[in-house]
Amino acid sequence: xxxxxxxxxxxxxxxxxxxxxxxxxxxxxxxxxxxxxxxxxxxxxxxxxxxxxxxxxxxxxxxxxxxxxxxxxxxxxxxxxxxxxxxxxxxxxxxxxxxxxxxxxxxxxxxxxxxxxxxxxxxxxxxxxxxxxxxxxxxxxxxxxxxxxxxxxxxxxxxxxxxxxxxxxxxxxxxxxxxxxxxxxx
Amino acid sequence: xxxxxxxxxxxxxxxxxxxxxxxxxxxxxxxxxxxxxxxxxxxxxxxxxxxxxxxxxxxxxxxxxxxxxxxxxxxxxxxxxxxxxxxxxxxxxxxxxxxxxxxxxxxxxxxxxxxxxxxxxxxxxxxxxxxxxxxx
Numbered sequence: 001x002x003x004x005x006x007x008x009x010x011x012x013x014x015x016x017x018x019x020x021x022x023x024x025x026x027x028x029x030x031x032x033x034x035x036x037x038x039x040x041x042x043x044x045x046x047x048x049x050x051x052x053x054x055x056x057x058x059x060x061x062x063x064x065x066x067x068x069x070x071x072x073x074x075x076x077x078x079x080x081x082x083x084x085x086x087x088x089x090x091x092x093x094x095x096x097x098x099x100x101x102x103x104x105x106x107x108x109x110x111x112x113x114x115x116x117x118x119x120x121x122x123x124x125x126x127x128x129x130x131x132x133x134x135x136x137x138x139x140x141x142x143x144x145x146x147x148x149x150x151x152x153x154x155x156x157x158x159x160x161x162x163x164x165x166x167x168x169x170x171x172x173x174x175x176x177x178x179x180x181x182x183x184x185x186x
Numbered sequence: 187x188x189x190x191x192x193x194x195x196x197x198x199x200x201x202x203x204x205x206x207x208x209x210x211x212x213x214x215x216x217x218x219x220x221x222x223x224x225x226x227x228x229x230x231x232x233x234x235x236x237x238x239x240x241x242x243x244x245x246x247x248x249x250x251x252x253x254x255x256x257x258x259x260x261x262x263x264x265x266x267x268x269x270x271x272x273x274x275x276x277x278x279x280x281x282x283x284x285x286x287x288x289x290x291x292x293x294x295x296x297x298x299x300x301x302x303x304x305x306x307x308x309x310x311x312x313x314x315x316x317x318x319x320x321x322x
Contacts, residue, residue, distance in 0.1 A: 005205075011227030014206030018228065019235025021199050023243060028191045030250050030257060035286040039310040053314040066189040067196040068289050074200015075209070075293025084294075088207050094216040110291060111211040111282060116298040129280055130298055134288075134305025135312070136277025141285060142313045143270025143320065145261060148284040151271075152229060155261050157236030162261040166271040173275015178218040181276070 006083040022157050031063055034150030036141035038068040079110075102186045128185070144169065200290045209290045211282025218279055264322045270313075277309075 025031040042065070044058040078084075087108050098104045104112050120126030141147040144166050146155060152170070155163025207213050208228055217225035242248070243256055250256060278284055281302055283291060288306060291299035313320075 008207055009202070009205040011206065011224050012231060014202050014208070015228040015231030016235040017202045018199070018206075018232035019237075020239065021195065021202075022236035023239035024195055025192075026240075026243060026256050026258075027248065027250055028195070029188075029252075030254055031192070032258065035284075035289075036310075039285060039307055040314070042307055043311045043314060047311060049315070051311075051314050053317050054311075063189055063192045066192040067199070068286075070193040070196015070198075071200035071203070071286055071289040072196075072293035073193075074197040074202075075204050075290030076295070077197065077293075078201040078204030078290070079294030082201065082205060084204075088210050088212050090210075090212045090216045091221045093221045094212065094219055097219060097221075098212075098215065107212065110207075110209060110294065110296055111298065116211070116296075118298060118301065121301070130301045131305045133277050133280030134302035135309035136273050137281055137283070137285065137288070137302075138277075138306030138309025138311075139313045140270045140272070140274025140277055140309070142310045143266040144268075144274055145264075145266065145270070147274060147286070148229070148278075149286055151261070153232050153236055156233045157240050158258050159237070160261040162263040162267055165263065165267050166261075169268040169271025170275040170278060173272040173277075174214075174218045174279040175275075176272075177276045177279035178215065182279075 008085065008089070018153065019157070022154055025067075029063060032150070033154040034064070034146055035068060035071070036138075036147040036150060037061065038064045039138050040142060041065055101183065140173070199286070200293060203287055203290045204294060209283060209287035209294070214278065214282040266320070266322055269321065 022033050025033050041058040041061050044054040044056060048054040095107060104114055106113050115125055115129045121130065144151065146163070146166060148170070151163040151166040156167065203209050206228055208225060213225055216222045240258070248256060283302065285306065288299055288303050292303060
């Protein structure tokens with residue numbers, strides 16, 4: 001059993017378990033799954049700066065910060081304690097394309113070191129991938145009112161058409177970056 | 187401690203995200219290049235199970251463990267839904283991570299995730315400051 005847990009989990013195990021998080025949060029405390037809100041709560045707690053959108057009782061939403069802290073601990077347990085492959089077994093076509101189009105050579109770890117190593121902050125690549133990338137995630141999710149968890153999983157599960165618009169937009173953005181902007185950068 | 191249950195659910199959620207490798211930039215690239223079913227399978231089956239669960243809760247009028255009525259708020263549309271959604275999508279393909287995976291990456295020991303989270307906080311803060319001047 002432990003040996004099985006230590007392997008990468010297939011989609012048909014992980015997906016349904018992620019789906020069950022939706023009713024689990026509702027049943028234990030009437031909470032809707034959503035993670036990007038935690039970023040707003042941290043801003044409201046640390047740097048409200050008199051901004052109306054950050055002036056609310058974030059303490060009433062503190063469950064969300066506990067949930068996110070748990071996700072961090074889960075990352076430790078899942079990666080360091082439950083083992084991980086040195087290289088993620090992505091498809092051969094993806095490896096081929098990333099080599100040919102982006103010049104990647106190191107496929108070990110969760111993220112390519114050639115783009116995300118902290119030393120990259122000395123050149124444009126680090127700023128685009130680490131700083132601009134993170135900024136767009138934080139800006140866009142709040143502007144859209146949710147991320148993959150709040151809109152794609154929680155929202156679509158509750159048949160919200162607004163979430164369908166959001167998820168389509170997430171994909172439009174992702175496809176634009178992958179197919180239009182990446183080729184311009186590399 | 188009433189928040190312990192959210193911590194525990196968060197730990198489980200983080201383990202699932204990590205073990206299914208959806209916190210990997212490589213998996214997200216594979217998805218946006220339509221070269222594997224993995225990510226579509228994870229997200230798709232999560233939605234199906236979530237949908238069935240919510241139907242069960244609604245039809246049986248299930249209550250929370252404290253006996254409260256379960257309420258689900260409707261999401262409201264504004265232009266931010268698609269403008270912000272597209273902006274997030276651009277960032278998703280760059281970082282290979284949505285907010286949940288960022289926290290799981292940090293826990294897994296990826297130092298760069300700390301920079302990504304700080305940048306994401308800066309993004310959320312900037313949106314909050316500019317909110318009244320953006321099209322809604």
